[in-house]
Amino acid sequence: MDKEIKVEIIARETIKPSSPTPYHLRNYKLSLRDQHATFHYISMAFYYSTPTTIGGGESEEMVGLILERLKVSLSETLTRFYPLAGRLRDNLLVDCNDDGVDFVEARVINNFHLSDFLDEPKLKVIDHLAPPEPTDYYKTPLLLVQVNFFPCNGVVVTVRMSHKIVDGFSFGIFIKDWSDIALGSPDAIVLDFNAASSRLPPRDDIPIVSLTFKDVNLLKRRLSSMP
Template sequence: MEMKIKVEIIARETIKPSSPTPHHLKNYQLSFKDQVIPCGYVRVAFFYASSTLSSSGGDDEHEEKVHVISQRLKVSLSETLTHFYPLAGRFRDNLAVDCNDEGIEFFEARVINCSLSDVLERPKIEGMNPLAPIQPTDHYKAPLLLVQVNYFPCSGVAVSVSMCHKIADGVTLAAFMKGWSDIALGSPNTVVPDFSAALSRYPPRKDIPFRSFTINDTSQKVVPKRFVIEASKIAALKAKTTSVSVPQPTRVEAVTALVWKCAIAASKSRFGGSRSRRPYALMGAVNMRSRFVPPLPKYCFGNVIGAFWAMLDNDDGDYQESQETEDLASLVKRLRKGVEESSKGNKMGMKEDDMELFSQSSWCRFPIYQVDFGWGKPTWVSIIGMLGIVGTTLFDARDGEGVEIWLFLIEEDMALFEADKEFLDYASPNPSALYKQVVPPVDGSW
């Protein structure tokens, strides 16, 4: 039986900004993009296995290290909240956040049944939920940010962050983590959020209802699996996806095309070897900050995302068993076209119920492996949860060249996917997160 992580909460505290939010900033308006996002939480865990966290002198030394870690995180977090002040507020309605400095929830927990090396040797997505705070349900009273620091026996720490998606996207979360780690290190704070640019691009509307995140279809169980494509295999995959139209596909385009192609193949097998009566659609998120003319600030706060669509339609002349669905280069062309059209504001004209929908999001090139609180950069970074939606989330491997694939499929499709020879020619099923790694550089393009 698979071991499940067990934790004991040893402390809970409300962390408030180190200085009060000025009166003229008390009302933070949501943009239209914020308004339409359901109220759920994005949860990410940062695992640290640095030797500086080891305790060889017994319980007293371990408790002293825990105290030092706790104080550093809490003090720096309080200061960081002065720069990201809306996160310390509460939703007033679907138009604004009351920046009242009520603060965020900070939990500390002791892992009681496994070591950090146990977790990293064979990571299990579905077993990590105890490492993150329980997601709030009363969204008007709930904190917009929750942090849980997990102390492993003898050595190792996991810092998990849950940020309300309704107020911030993944780019904002990554910016917050960079700002927090800068302050924890005593370095100059290089992250200056912009709180008005998104609003100028996406003016709010008064007729948008406040929605909670729900899974529409609960009839089929969605299971998660983790795969990794190493740098050498990425190079071969990119070569296979090259075409005249896309002579230099990105890592994300190449990996996404491979995963989507294999997901379609699994779906076909489920339908007895023939395609679904509905078209296959891929929907992904696009960071729009750099795509506007002129571009928005790099640290523009909020949900500044567009959606791209790629479609294999039943009425499409290219939709043949031996053509588009079997050709990675053609799928990459469709992906590239979908992203380009998203920048023009083009939208999908179909309802989700009318298609076989596969979702995609990418955290590649986000500086998540630069989050150093004073005991080194993360050994590994992981999302937590996100079950129920068929699709994939991509992360950089720690070397900055490989790609981690977090895949979510219905149970029957996953079994077929795991046996797909083409996919396994590139991807390794759930390798150790303790493999030799080099922290990737940050190039500013994230």
């Protein structure tokens, strides 16, 4: 019988940019390509080991330090990627109103170790480690983060971003910048958010389309690095 994972949500928080978005940057126009993109979220999960077992004493202090570093650095990163802290409006633009992004702290509460998952990954386990994908187009955050602490030497950080404004390339740049800022690096790449819409201006008659995997056959493979 497959071992089941039980995850408890400990806290939810809204993280906002550390500095307010300037007024002249408040409206981020979608490009025509973005308008035609389906409304769904791109997800990535990052797996880390911790020096001590989670639970009690010094390890709880370490959990607090990890969470604080992630929150502060995420807030600083959002000042550079300000559209992610906004809300979608009418499939035309993102209102960069600094409403913020979702940040969830979660704990694996049964005897399920990170190694149990990494040895034989299963989609139903991954679903527990990621925040639910929103279905409300215009009220939900464009960036979702869930930090999962395993009972034995493991942390999984799952990040979800709206595909309406993020592709794989920009997702990677965001993650790199967030990582650099968390590690204290002053260097960061700042994207030109107006480049796409200036070349492919939006239209006001493009309906939003949600993505569904109904009646679609999916093939997934796992690639592992050699020792």
